[in-house]
Amino acid sequence: MRKKLLCWVFLCNFLLSGCWDQRELSEISVVTGMAIDKSDEGKFSLTTEGISAQELNPKTASGFTSSIIFTLEGDTISELSQKMNVGASKNVIYSHMQTLVIGEEIAKEGLLEFIDFLERNREIRDDFNIIIAHNVKAADILKVTYPIQKSSSLKLHVQLESILQNWGGDPDVRLNDVVQAYTSPGRHPVMAAVTIQGNPEAGGSVDNLKEVSPKAIVILDSLAIFKQGKLLDFLPLEDARNYLWVEGKLTRTALSVPCQEDKYISVRIYNSKTRTKARMIRGLPVININVRSEAYLDGTQCINDITQIKTYEQYEKLTAKMIEKNILSNIKKVQKEYQTDIFGFGEEMYRQDYQNFKKVQDHWDELFSDAIVKVHVKVQLRRSGIRTKSLLSN
Template structure:
């Protein structure tokens, strides 16, 4: 018994005192927060990483030096390039805190599954980073534009995209697992946000860009890319990106502009939105039924309707429903007629709800999606009108 207790004590002490076998001191590492992938004329990858200078990110310790550095290397595989970065970087790179992956438009046109496979296999890289593409600019340049608030370009982009999707819904909010799910699915096409640069890129790279209220260059969310398997098919407008989130039940909040009379508009803030989808094959055609339910309040009004009357709220509610239905149906028809691409996952819904029929048409789903009948039913309840009940327009003489 004593021998057993002694053995347990020794094992416990050894476990407590032992350290991590692969640990590195903080002074020996550089945290990578962003990665960009481009392709040159020689068909080789150019991998660009952004590493942070943590001291310069804090207002208390900053001394005016660059808050991050960007370094590029050219080669055949990301696996080799990511470990070869020390040809120019002094410290060991840590990729576990990466926030954004920017893929060049030329790379996306040729296909990205080769290096996505590396990202998925790598045990150091998490799957919670944003995947975006650069439109009309190099992916590396997106990581080089500095910004006033978040001094790191990648940290700024991560926050920007998260805030955008929460407040308006223009970013499809794609992570690594989202891309892989779409790539391996026969009932869904992939999407990702597309970024571009507005302004003077050369000036935007400078630390001085962070000291200006009106920056010389900024990275903007431009549109949404549609993928066919792992390749770029085309781009959609930001409004379509918002509608994509709405249809797929991923929209948090947004604002809809609604016509209330000739050249007069309402600004309606949407919240608590829920979209439910049902799908089945009826007489050889796919039938998709969408039910959209949402609450709202009046953000602004250019009309003179009396907001103390319940009929005004009912009227504005009907106008809002009509506008949302028009927006959603417009995006769906565009994807059916122009692109023949089911980015909404209607095929996956059909797989779950009408499995036998979907398996018979699985290989031809794009053709069935093109001819699918999609019914959109929208119900919006406007709950309040802000802190005013009487419009300023109604007070005009």
Template sequence: MNKKMIGFFVLMSFLLTGCWDKEELNDVSIVTGIAVDPGEEKKYRMTVELVNSPEFGKQGSLGNTPVITYSLEGNSLSELSNKMNVGLARKLIYSHTRVVFINEEIAREGLFGFLDFLERSGHFRNDFNILITKGNPASDFTKITYPIQKSPSLKLHKQINTFLEEWGGDPRVRLTDFIAAIISKGKNPVAATVVLKGDVEKGKNVENNKSLDPEALILIDGIAIFKDDKMLGSIPLKETRDYLWTQKLKHTSLSIPCEEGKVEEQPYFDVRVSRSNTKINVSYKNNNPKLMVKITGETKIQGSECTNDLTKIDVFMEYEKKINELVKKDITTMIQNIQEEFSVDIFGFGEALYRQDPQKFKKQESKWDEVFSKAEVDVEVDLHLLRSGIKNKSFMTDLENLKE
């Protein structure tokens, strides 16, 4: 019996072995960001951003640089990702990569060259953000320190998520989103663009971490428009928010003029969109396509410079009308600008048509972007103004009454 028990425990011990690919922490470096620029002698120049672990420890910072970067040139990202130990001692772990910065020049030439590697490789997760850099080498974006979040890539990852939730100025495009749009029937990809503001060289200094007013910051700038894997151009932040109305916008804030007139001379009232839902489809009349966008949601007033009395129902309804008219105008203008300037469907109207009528879409699939660029646009907005915050009447109304 004892021999049987001993044999049983010996056999069970084989199930307690460790992971076959485990690595000791002292033998690896964690990659949080990657930058890809054109190379001087080879096709690509790849920069990795590595966490300097002691600076992120619970015992507090030692005052050293929070991240370390290293650059190397090669003809493929696959080659470069395995060759970084030319200059680095530890094995690199890429599974914690949060951002891939891509130089605008490379984005315009096409991304097929390394998208396949990033998707196919077992070293990367597919939930990192793709960002297109403008104005500076992509490598610079991995070197700008920040007091609250020391790693540039971790800072951007958090910044993108927060910005989307609070204002809606970033599409939060992950690798899976980008590739899904490339292979989609009737939709082209987009990716956020970022720029550097301030003194870049001072921003790279560890002292930038300790400054009340950082010398340099990475700012979200808008989105890049793609045709398949090639970047065509970009649109600014305001139009990016208008684009996101057609996609996955949850919350945002609007400033609406109280009266008609010159914008710079107008008082405004401010609205918070607390919920929104968007449906897009394509209708046909006499074989002419119409792009349909229907937006519903709820809003509330957060502040007002207007002297109108919101306790009056007609004033309240007029405010709601102004909100809907502004959003409708902005979205319509944005879609028409995309049609005229880029002639590519980044919204997914083609996908919607494919779901509605696969046969009709298949007849136009090869020329869908051309069909999209010439189609009529019809935007319907129904945002309800639920309440005007804690107070109904602004003190501005009382001041106006005192003057009278």
């Protein structure tokens, strides 16, 4: 019995020997951000941001740069990603990449050439942000320092997550979403677009970390829309929120709703659900979008008595009407100007009316531009914050 036990202990030691491909932290350089531009010679220009963990830690930071930016030019992203040790001293790993920034020029020519590499690569995860650099080089986005989060790519990752949770400006796109949209006959991809406010050259200096008002800062700019794998145009940031509303991904946001001439109420949406129904009727797609939102009154400039139920009912109708108008105008604009289904109505048609969609999927975008879209919104104001009566009514 004792011999059997010793044999089991001996065999278990082999299972505790560690990972066969382990690398010590002192031997690697962790890449948190990647930027892809078009070089002057028409080739790919790959820029990576490798972080210095010592400078990111407040206890060990010594005031030096928190990240290293390095750029290479070549024919394929795959080759360039493995060639980074031309300048980097340690083994470069991409498993912790948080942000991929794509240059506008590259996006207009098409993304399929390197999206295929990203999807096949077993080291790169699929949970990183994919964003478009608008009116600036993608590499410049990674070079802009920020006082609170010194790594540009990590700052962008947290920034996009925060605005999605609080206002809804980020379409919340990951690699799997892009691949699925490319392969779906009823959807085209969208991505968040960012730009630099201020002087990009000054933003790359360590001194930018010490400024109360940074000389350059990366801001969320708009919503990039695609068709047939190529960048088509940019929609205003407000439309990114409308897109999320249609997709059912918006949970919290804030609205300024007109209640009188030049007077507004502030409404805080804290819970929202969207259901979409799609059917082919007499040869045309008919899309019904039903939005149900819960909200509370965040502030008011009007003197209406908010202790009365009729005031709440009035504000609910005004808020619902405004949401309906914004969503519908956004959809109509995409239908008439771009003829590209970024909302995934074709996917809904595929799920709900497959037999009819199968007949029209090859020319779905043409039908989408003529689709009959109806938006129905119901808003319920649950409360008025911690105060009942308005100061304006006193």
